[in-house]
Amino acid sequence: MTTTTSTAAADLIARSNRLGADPRVTNYAGGNTSAKGTALDPATGEPVELLWVKGSGGDLGTLTESGLAVLRLDRLRGLANVYRGPEHEDEMVAAFDYALHGKGGAAPSIDTAMHGLVDAAHVDHLHPDAGIAIATAADGERLTAEIFGGRVVWVPWRRPGWQLGLDIAAIKAENPEAIGTILGGHGITAWGDTSDEAEANSRWIIETAEAHIAEHARPEPFGPVLEGYAALPETERHAKAAALAPTIRGLASQDAPQVGHFSDDEVVLDFLAAAEHPRLTALGTSCPDHFLRTKVTPLVLDLPADADVDASIARLRELHEQYRVDYQAYYDRHATPGSPAIRGADPLIVLVPGVGMFSFGKDAQTARVAGEFYVNAINVMRGAEGLSTYAPIDEVEKFRIEYWALEEAKLQRLPKPKPLAGRIALVTGAASGIGKAIATRLAAEGACVVIADLDLGRAQAAAAEIGGPDVARGVAANVSDETAVQDSIAEVLLAFGGLDLVVNNAGLSLSKSLFDTTEADWDLQHDVMAKGSFLVAKNAARVLVDQGLGGDIVYISSKNSVFAGPNNIAYSATKADQAHQVRLLAAELGEHGIRVNGINPDGVVRGSGIFASGWGANRAKTYGIDEQDLGAFYAQRTILKREVVPENVAAAVYAICTSDFSHTTGLHIPVDAGVAAAFLR
Structure with missing residues (x-):
């Protein structure tokens, strides 16, 4: 059964986007959808029946035409003649290449067979919480018949692939009144003659399951609240989360650096407060889309909410x-000679009663999505326990999915990570000028970046411009106030789970002669730059040491730290202070694998907040030139005759933080286009 034109693909994309935008239906990159229709074969000019199906690794909510795999339906169905049974599923994915239409679009997923074999124009395979709750209930088959009658048919757990497609195709043929199935341990499949009908059928299954759970589930499906395990007040739990975050991030990154995400969603807190959470977490998740992103089980701290931080850290390590x-x-237990190598033994989900959930991944989006999937898993457990008993698929089946050669192939198709992928950076004074250029470069190279600035609004605007919450965050920071510094670093930890790279860039400049420089001028200059850099480095270094992953601290010092010029006594003195902090901290923190280096720029006029705030006018007056000519003036006094811009400083920061400089600490890099008087000695 097919629709009549390739507009089926456009209908498919619109339906997919609607379904993918509804968290009751599926989560990021979960599920797949398809449509069958006709189009002209460019080789013959004749109409040909095609299948459009969401490709491997795509996301329904953001699906576009480029994310669709396109196959000839006759050749796809013909592959059933060479299918050798469930033990040979892997070879069938490679066989999809022989059924592609034209260039084929995105890589077909293992579920492609199901979409092609089911005799319906439009098919949805989804992972709604309510549907999976029925699918993972111990008596799911009975519940399916009770809840849906003959309209939805139970299918026992089977690993995705050709046999599952053949099973569902046979069920549809044998049950003409059916609109879909509950897939044991997994999710739902629905179909329709039109795109609207398929969507309506999918939503009916989900809404019917939700209504039944709401009406019939027993109270307190997770059991009573455990004494001492209720959620801490928000301020207290955030403080404890920030205190635990460096240790947890370090533990989760033993095999490979991970970015973290913290959630204190009410769903998580209520689950961890209940008596049954130890039993249920030990059972693990069931839906493949869940455990592929969360690992089969989380790490759960088995201490009450009010356990002190030191005791919690000690127990987390055990x-x-x-x-x-x-x-x-x-x-x-389950690996065979042909299994992919173990992908790391660290947890991706860490649960702390009374506090919340830390989730981890190769980047911020992956970490956030892992947490969202575990919330889905909690919802699934609640529904299954409310109606019956939660009974996920068994361990051997989880392993077969997690270490499936097809899953490994999907991972191998991912693009090579950027040089700073997995690293978390804090840049002070980064809403404009040099700081913003540094934050922009670090983010472009794969780092998660927190922009700290006195002006919260400008910091948030800069973060949004750089890439949004999975890439950059803006926080308020007064670097001369230790409490404010600690609060800013806590925000970094709650945003991305840890910290690897700190850039001390915040600063201001007062261009005055010795006699015009007041005590207040001196104190302000030193409070922001000398004291501020010290406070940021001190509090950031605590995090780096607790993580145990090494790290980088970079000071944006100045040519003036080694060069004596007129009318800048306060500024140059504090830059010299910063320069020596680099050497002192490099010597002290090296045993922890923390590198401390400095950048010495000069004459960065363009885009500079310091120059725009009066420093430029004063320096121009000192040199007897117009302010608009200051950049050119600085360029002409250099050996290279080049103007220094913020991006040049950002390039130096990026370079010193890469693995190419893994053995370098205590260094100052001049970025001044060559000023002989400032050569380092």
Whole structure:
């Protein structure tokens, strides 16, 4: 059964975007949809039946035409003649290449077979919480018949692939009144003659399941609240989360650096407060879309909410050691000679009663989505426990999915990580000028960046311009106030789970002669730059040490730290202070793998907040030139005769933080186009 034109693809994209935008239906990159229709074969000019299906790794909510795989329906269905059974599913994905239409579009997923074999113009395969709750209930088959009658048919768990497609196709043929299925342990599939009908059927299954759970679920499906496990007040739990974050991020990054995400969603806090959470977390998640992003089980701190931070850290370390042993044993129990290598034994989800959930991934989006999927898993457990008993698929089946050669192939198709991927940076004074250029460059190279500035609005605007909340965040920071510095770093930890790279850039400049410089001028200059850099470095270094992952601290000092010029006594003295802080901290923090280096710019006029705030006018007056000519003046006094711009400083910061400089600390890099009087000695 097919629709009559290739407009089926356009209908498919619109339906997919609607479904993907509804969190009751599916989560990021979850599920897949398809449409069948006709189009002209460019080789023959004759109409040909085609299948458009969401490609491997795509996201329904943001799906576009480029994310669709396109296959000839006759050749796809013909592959059933060479299918050798469930133990040979892997070879069938490679066979899809022989059924592609034209260039084929996106890579077909393993679910392509189901979409092609089911005799319906439009098919949806989705992972709604309510649907999976029925699918993971111990008596899911009985519940399916009770809730949906003959309109929805139970399908026992089967790994996705050709056999599952053949099973569902047979069920549809044998049950003409059916509009879909509950896939045991997994999710739902629905179909329709039109795109609207398929969407309506999908939503009917979901809404009917939700209504049944709401009406019939027993109260307190997770059991009563455990004494001492209720959520801490918000301020207290955020403070504890920030205190635990460096240790947790360090534990989760033993095999590879991970970016973190913190959530204290009410769903998580209520689950962790309940008596049954230890049993349920140990059972693990069930839907493949869940455990592929969360690992099969989380790490759960088994202490009450009011346990002090030191005791919690000590216990987390013990639990992490046991988690790694258990995960290695899980791998060893099920791996075969052909299995992909273990992908790391660290947890991706860490649950702390009374506080919340830390989730981890290769970048901020992956970490955030992992947390969202675990919230889905909690919702699934609530529904299944409310109606029956939660009974996820067994461990061997989880392993077969997690370490499926097809999953490994999907991972291998991912683009190579950028040089700073997995690193988290804090840049002070970054709403404009040099700081903004540094933040922009670090983000472009893969880092998550927190822009700290006195002006919160400008910091947030700069972060939005650089890339939004999964790339950059803006926070308020008065670097001369230690409490404000600590609060800013806590915001970094709650935003991205940790910290790797700190750039001390915040500054101001007062261009005055010795006799015109007041005590207040001196104190202001030193409070912001000398004291401010010290406070940021001190509090950031605590985080870096607690993580145990090394890190970088970079000072934006100045040519003036080594060069004596007129009318800038306060500014140059504080820059010299910063320059020596670099040397002192490099010597002190090296044992922790923390590198401390400095950048010495000169004459950065263009885009500079310092120059725009009066420094430029004063320096121009000192040199007897017009302010608009200051950049050119600075360029002409250099050896290279080049003007220095913020991006040049940003390039130096990026370079010193890469692995190419892994053995360099205590260095000052001049970015001044060559000023002989400022050569380092």
